[in-house]
Amino acid sequence: MTEQGYSPDTSSDSRGHSEPALERERLALDLQNRISRLNEQARIFLPLIALGLIVAIPIWSRSLVRFLILLASPFVLLPIGFCLIHLILAWRGIARVRFQIREDEQRREQIKSSDR
Numbered sequence: 477m478t479e480q481g482y483s484p485d486t487s488s489d490s491r492g493h494s495e496p497a498l499e500r501e502r503l504a505l506d507l508q509n510r511i512s513r514l515n516e517q518a519r520i521f522l523p524l525i526a527l528g529l530i531v532a533i534p535i536w537s538r539s540l541v542r543f544l545i546l547l548a549s550p551f552v553l554l555p556i557g558f559c560l561i562h563l564i565l566a567w568r569g570i571a572r573v574r575f576q577i578r579e580d581e582q583r584r585e586q587i588k589s590s591d592r
Contacts, residue, residue, distance in 0.1 A: 500580055507573040514566040521559035528556050 532546055546552055 481547065496584065503573060503577045505582060507570065507577065509564065510570045510573060515561070517562055517566055521563055521567070525556055525559050528552055547576070 494496060532552070
């Protein structure tokens with residue numbers, strides 16, 4: 477077996493161009509993973525939220541006060557809150573990665589325009 481080490485003929489310029497490409501690829505892969513996780517969570521959590529609201533509709537139709545008491549119950553509030561928090565955090569993560577990708581693209585455009 478031969479060892480592959482640092483190749484002295486690799487120029488620093490080619491490494492410099494591959495690093496932003498690797499960063500862009502990492503961000504795109506992270507975004508794809510986060511979107512797939514959000515889709516998985518949405519498949520689970522949205523029906524739970526809908527089920528909680530469907531169960532609460534008959535109570536809501538009788539009395540708004542009873543409905544609010546039901547929503548304040550920990551048996552309803554905690555599961556629905558848990559589902560909503562998970563979905564919101566996943567969505568914020570996706571927004572953050574998209575923002576990083578946008579910043580990276582803007583930084584590249586600035587570098588291209590300054591090279592000209």
